[in-house]
Amino acid sequence: MDGTPESARPPAGRTRIQERNRAAILEAGLAVFSSLGFSGATLDRIAREAKLSKPNLLYYFPSKEAVHLALLENLLDAWLAPLRALDPEGEPVEEVLAYVRRKLDLARDFPRESRLFANEVLRGAPHLSGVLGGDLAQLVAEKSALLDRWMDEGRLARLPSKHLVFSIWALTQHYADFETQVRAVLGEGHDPFAEAGEFLDTLFRRLLAP
Amino acid sequence: MDGTPESARPPAGRTRIQERNRAAILEAGLAVFSSLGFSGATLDRIAREAKLSKPNLLYYFPSKEAVHLALLENLLDAWLAPLRALDPEGEPVEEVLAYVRRKLDLARDFPRESRLFANEVLRGAPHLSGVLGGDLAQLVAEKSALLDRWMDEGRLARLPSKHLVFSIWALTQHYADFETQVRAVLGEGHDPFAEAGEFLDTLFRRLLAP
DNA sequence: CCTCTATTTGACCAATCGGTCAAAGGCACG
DNA sequence: CGTGCCTTTGACCGATTGGTCAAATAGAGG
Numbered sequence: 001m002d003g004t005p006e007s008a009r010p011p012a013g014r015t016r017i018q019e020r021n022r023a024a025i026l027e028a029g030l031a032v033f034s035s036l037g038f039s040g041a042t043l044d045r046i047a048r049e050a051k052l053s054k055p056n057l058l059y060y061f062p063s064k065e066a067v068h069l070a071l072l073e074n075l076l077d078a079w080l081a082p083l084r085a086l087d088p089e090g091e092p093v094e095e096v097l098a099y100v101r102r103k104l105d106l107a108r109d110f111p112r113e114s115r116l117f118a119n120e121v122l123r124g125a126p127h128l129s130g131v132l133g134g135d136l137a138q139l140v141a142e143k144s145a146l147l148d149r150w151m152d153e154g155r156l157a158r159l160p161s162k163h164l165v166f167s168i169w170a171l172t173q174h175y176a177d178f179e180t181q182v183r184a185v186l187g188e189g190h191d192p193f194a195e196a197g198e199f200l201d202t203l204f205r206r207l208l209a210p
Numbered sequence: 211m212d213g214t215p216e217s218a219r220p221p222a223g224r225t226r227i228q229e230r231n232r233a234a235i236l237e238a239g240l241a242v243f244s245s246l247g248f249s250g251a252t253l254d255r256i257a258r259e260a261k262l263s264k265p266n267l268l269y270y271f272p273s274k275e276a277v278h279l280a281l282l283e284n285l286l287d288a289w290l291a292p293l294r295a296l297d298p299e300g301e302p303v304e305e306v307l308a309y310v311r312r313k314l315d316l317a318r319d320f321p322r323e324s325r326l327f328a329n330e331v332l333r334g335a336p337h338l339s340g341v342l343g344g345d346l347a348q349l350v351a352e353k354s355a356l357l358d359r360w361m362d363e364g365r366l367a368r369l370p371s372k373h374l375v376f377s378i379w380a381l382t383q384h385y386a387d388f389e390t391q392v393r394a395v396l397g398e399g400h401d402p403f404a405e406a407g408e409f410l411d412t413l414f415r416r417l418l419a420p
Numbered sequence: 421c422c423t424c425t426a427t428t429t430g431a432c433c434a435a436t437c438g439g440t441c442a443a444a445g446g447c448a449c450g
Numbered sequence: 451c452g453t454g455c456c457t458t459t460g461a462c463c464g465a466t467t468g469g470t471c472a473a474a475t476a477g478a479g480g
Contacts, residue, residue: 037249039250040250043469054469058470118328166388167381180334269458274438
């Protein structure tokens with residue numbers, strides 16, 4: 001039935017050494033993929049960063065693509081959590097502002113994840129097309145309906161709700177994905193994310209006030 | 211004095227055939243680099259797209275990097291033109307809104323250029339570091355000063371002007387760079403750029419009104 | 421101690437990469 | 451028609467790539 005020889009793949013991820021090595025590979029893969037892109041990254045480089053030999057890395061993951069895929073899957077949950085947390089029972093404007101803040105915190109604390117995602121979408125999301133048109137589209141549709149309801153109730157300014165979501169993504173991720181440019185333009189003596197926090201708070205407060 | 215043998219490089223770009231082939235290579239390079247990234251792109255692929263043999267391509271450009279560099283240089287002028295056009299004599303709010311519109315038009319009409327640029331900045335802008343910290347930073351500083359002046363005069367809402375510029379870049383380029391995601395979320399029957407035009411007009415009008 | 425399985429690795433491979441080179445065509449112009 | 455330059459190309463090269471494999475090494479359990 002199953003043609004794959006048992007000896008060719010590691011047993012289910014249980015032992016401590018397996019956990020440690022898989023984690024080291026994912027950490028190294030994140031560092032390398034996010035700074036070189038999928039094609040620019042090499043297995044040798046990832047293995048070296050993880051302090052493993054290349055064949056040893058391939059003992060834990062069957063291919064370069066598998067490492068990349070595992071990273072994207074891990075990423076997505078954390079990435080969408082802030083949007084999921086949008087609470088129908090909360091105060092509309094404050095809910096959206098809290099979402100903006102959470103998303104900006106993600107960009108500040110996990111810029112490599114942000115760049116990994118950006119790289120993938122830029123290439124047309126060959127590893128994500130299913131999720132984008134599936135879970136993601138559904139989640140946004142759901143939350144977009146909530147926003148529409150709030151607008152109907154006059155508790156939020158009337159806006160195309162999906163574009164409102166886009167604007168939150170664009171503005172927060174920009175500070176992670178284009179960090180090089182942001183820092184070059186601002187010059188020294190700036191804390192980009194702190195300033196962005198205040199600015200985005202102002203922006204969305206003005207935009208959303210009914 | 212000049213160690214480079216004259217026969218090794220094409221004579222100055224004059225003849226019609228030179229012009230045609232250099233243009234074909236740049237067009238092909240733009241298509242390939244913007245969709246595969248620098249490392250993912252191959253000379254064979256670019257040459258095939260340009261309908262040239264690989265050695266023939268290398269007759270016009272000395273290396274893969276040279277093609278990439280030429281593209282980025284061509285790009286920058288067009289990319290910064292809308293910001294340059296911000297007119298100190300104009301009506302502040304309308305000037306900024308016109309800038310937003312021009313930038314969105316660029317994203318709509320030249321999405322490949324936008325993605326090429328995004329790819330480069332994402333990697334830390336190894337081919338652009340000079341420009342980012344030089345011409346770009348200077349241009350933004352200049353226009354940022356103009357925005358500050360308008361704010362001082364009470365003709366524009368008080369905002370951190372450089373972050374205002376970032377927000378314009380982020381919101382317009384998002385529709386080109388993340389087009390895959392935008393289309394997946396919106397579903398069919400939408401014109402992303404047309405909707406974005408209206409939305410961004412509203413957004414910045416509310417944000418900027420004194 | 422032995423044995424069985426999990427882990428690690430050096431050596432290796434075919435494919436592809438960016439780039440070179442010498443020679444062959446094409447073309448303008450005297 | 452012949453000469454000289456511009457253009458094009460097939461063949462080739464060393465380096466690097468993702469990935470394989472058989473054999474060596476650890477470790478756990480008896």
